[in-house]
Amino acid sequence: PAMLGILGGGQLGRMFAVAAKTMGYRVTVLDPDAKAPAADFADVHIARPYNDPDALAELVRTCKAITTEFENVNAESMRWLAGQGVPVSPSGDCVAIAQDRVAEKTFIRNAGLATAPFLPVQTAADLEGDLSDYLPGILKTARLGYDGKGQVRVKTVEEARAALSDLKHQPCVLEKMMPLVAEVSVIVTRTRAGEVTSFPPAENEHAGGILDVSIVPARIGAGITERARSMAMQLAEALDYVGVLAVEFFILDGDELVINEMAPRPHNSGHYTLDATLTSQFEQQVRAMCGLYPGKTDLLKPVVMVNLLGDTWGANGAEPNWDVLLTAPNTKLHLYGKTEARSGRKMGHFNVLADSADAALEQAQAIKDMLG
Numbered sequence: 001p002a003m004l005g006i007l008g009g010g011q012l013g014r015m016f017a018v019a020a021k022t023m024g025y026r027v028t029v030l031d032p033d034a035k036a037p038a039a040d041f042a043d044v045h046i047a048r049p050y051n052d053p054d055a056l057a058e059l060v061r062t063c064k065a066i067t068t069e070f071e072n073v074n075a076e077s078m079r080w081l082a083g084q085g086v087p088v089s090p091s092g093d094c095v096a097i098a099q100d101r102v103a104e105k106t107f108i109r110n111a112g113l114a115t116a117p118f119l120p121v122q123t124a125a126d127l128e129g130d131l132s133d134y135l136p137g138i139l140k141t142a143r144l145g146y147d148g149k150g151q152v153r154v155k156t157v158e159e160a161r162a163a164l165s166d167l168k169h170q171p172c173v174l175e176k177m178m179p180l181v182a183e184v185s186v187i188v189t190r191t192r193a194g195e196v197t198s199f200p201p202a203e204n205e206h207a208g209g210i211l212d213v214s215i216v217p218a219r220i221g222a223g224i225t226e227r228a229r230s231m232a233m234q235l236a237e238a239l240d241y242v243g244v245l246a247v248e249f250f251i252l253d254g255d256e257l258v259i260n261e262m263a264p265r266p267h268n269s270g271h272y273t274l275d276a277t278l279t280s281q282f283e284q285q286v287r288a289m290c291g292l293y294p295g296k297t298d299l300l301k302p303v304v305m306v307n308l309l310g311d312t313w314g315a316n317g318a319e320p321n322w323d324v325l326l327t328a329p330n331t332k333l334h335l336y337g338k339t340e341a342r343s344g345r346k347m348g349h350f351n352v353l354a355d356s357a358d359a360a361l362e363q364a365q366a367i368k369d370m371l372g
């Protein structure tokens, strides 16, 4: 069977590997971490850096197609791999845009899609003019932020300047704080032939800056649901994107939609597709990278996904008692095989399927409370 390569071996790579193997492929994972969660399911695990020339050459030699699950993979490595004639999706260029909030927001705006008002901040001088369009706001590092890390909420110019120095004067973006009615995300898949599909939008709730719960169908109107899906597809087209792309939206008063950010890979808010759609976002990634026709994305049943963070584990790292979850009907547990349960670390998730989103949410909340 053909070998597929993936850069990154976290939980997203692990679920990708399961999907790829289910479809009869073999999988090579490149991840420097010897304990990478995806290694358990990989036929080959190359435990080398993402820019290691020998590792990249091995991928070229052995893989039919290559993808990524790691947002901060070296875009240069992806461009080099593509230059060797192996199909690489998404492209290094798309990954590079998604890695830099300034490039990302500029691209989105230039594609005619709405973002929150933002100001690129390279140096303290950029904070000297009139900032009233962006305050109160959030100063975000342009690169390497996730789960709300590298972000400071600022009300005044003085606070913005202090935050820039707290963030060690990294390139940043100052973004206006938007009055959020809700947050949704859309996972879109585009093939090399230009076929585009999208999964139903997930309504996302965060806790402590980390995704906590995704609710599908999102409790928003049909019009805004369609608009979010079409904006996500428009963005994929504008990027000439190949692969799975996650697009996060803010919903504002009056059903206004703005794009917050994108991730050039499957996304935590798409984990509901493992149990509630016929094709999962990971299978869709396999199909797209292999030039296969995308699978059906219809929701089979309302679903709520709940993240399981290390905080749910005991102080000594003891696993929670899963009985309450495993004995509940229509509930499915997914664990990532991580051994160290640090606070805030994503250890797994569970999906609850029910006759309505509200019923699924109620059951999910009860299980969450019982797990502690």
Ligand code: ATP
Binding pocket: 116, 138, 140, 145, 146, 147, 148, 149, 175, 176, 177, 178, 179, 180, 183, 206, 209, 210, 211, 248, 260, 261
């Ligand atoms: P992720 O883990 O999704 O990659 P991240 O660290 O890249 O997160 P963002 O998605 O930019 O961070 O922001 C995290 C959360 O902070 C958002 O989901 C939203 O709840 C809130 N937030 C971010 N920017 C704004 C804004 N401009 N106005 C209001 N809330 C915001």
Ligand code: MG
Binding pocket: 145, 146, 147, 261
């Ligand atoms: Mg992000």
Ligand code: MG
Binding pocket: 248, 260, 261
């Ligand atoms: Mg985000």
